[in-house]
Amino acid sequence: MNDKKQLSEDDKALFRDAVGDVKSVTxxxxxxxxxxxxxxxxxSQNDNQSVMESLLSELSENDLLETGEHLSYTAPGVQRxxxxxLKSGKYAIQAELDLHGLTLAMAKNELSAFLLDCQHRRLLxxxxxxxxxxxxxxxxxxxKPAVNQWLQGNKKVLAFCSARSNDGGTGxxxxxxxxxxx
Numbered sequence: 038m039n040d041k042k043q044l045s046e047d048d049k050a051l052f053r054d055a056v057g058d059v060k061s062v063t064x065x066x067x068x069x070x071x072x073x074x075x076x077x078x079x080x081s082q083n084d085n086q087s088v089m090e091s092l093l094s095e096l097s098e099n100d101l102l103e104t105g106e107h108l109s110y111t112a113p114g115v116q117r118x119x120x121x122x123l124k125s126g127k128y129a130i131q132a133e134l135d136l137h138g139l140t141l142a143m144a145k146n147e148l149s150a151f152l153l154d155c156q157h158r159r160l161l162x163x164x165x166x167x168x169x170x171x172x173x174x175x176x177x178x179x180x181k182p183a184v185n186q187w188l189q190g191n192k193k194v195l196a197f198c199s200a201r202s203n204d205g206g207t208g209x210x211x212x213x214x215x216x217x218x219x
Contacts, residue, residue: 106207108185111196123211124198128162135166152193156217166209
């Protein structure tokens, strides 16, 4: 026995008039409206000479010696928990700079401009790719220890450490920057 009530032709016509034209749907899935993350920014803007000179000093041959596999640094007063979070990738990388193929002099300029630009843009966590230096003629890294020294001497840097393996490992560092004072 069918318990469904049958609609009259008048009721069906009234329904069709109220609903209007109907279009058949072949896809019953809602569109993906999630916002995609913005692309990582790689900055190569140049900065004025005085900022560069105050940020980066000349390197001696002793400074270019191997610094070990993993780099790690925190500025005085920065809690160790901040470095732990940085090492574990808890901070989102907001920009990156790749120093591959640059001379030390070119890398100084790029790094100086990059850090200043990031601070002005209020970016807090960046990745700097310096490479491992195993393809050099001397088979010893030159860029890695230079970046280590430059970042430690930079007042804009709160902490830095070698990146996780999926972000370049010991060929890159995460750097946490100070907020620019208003």
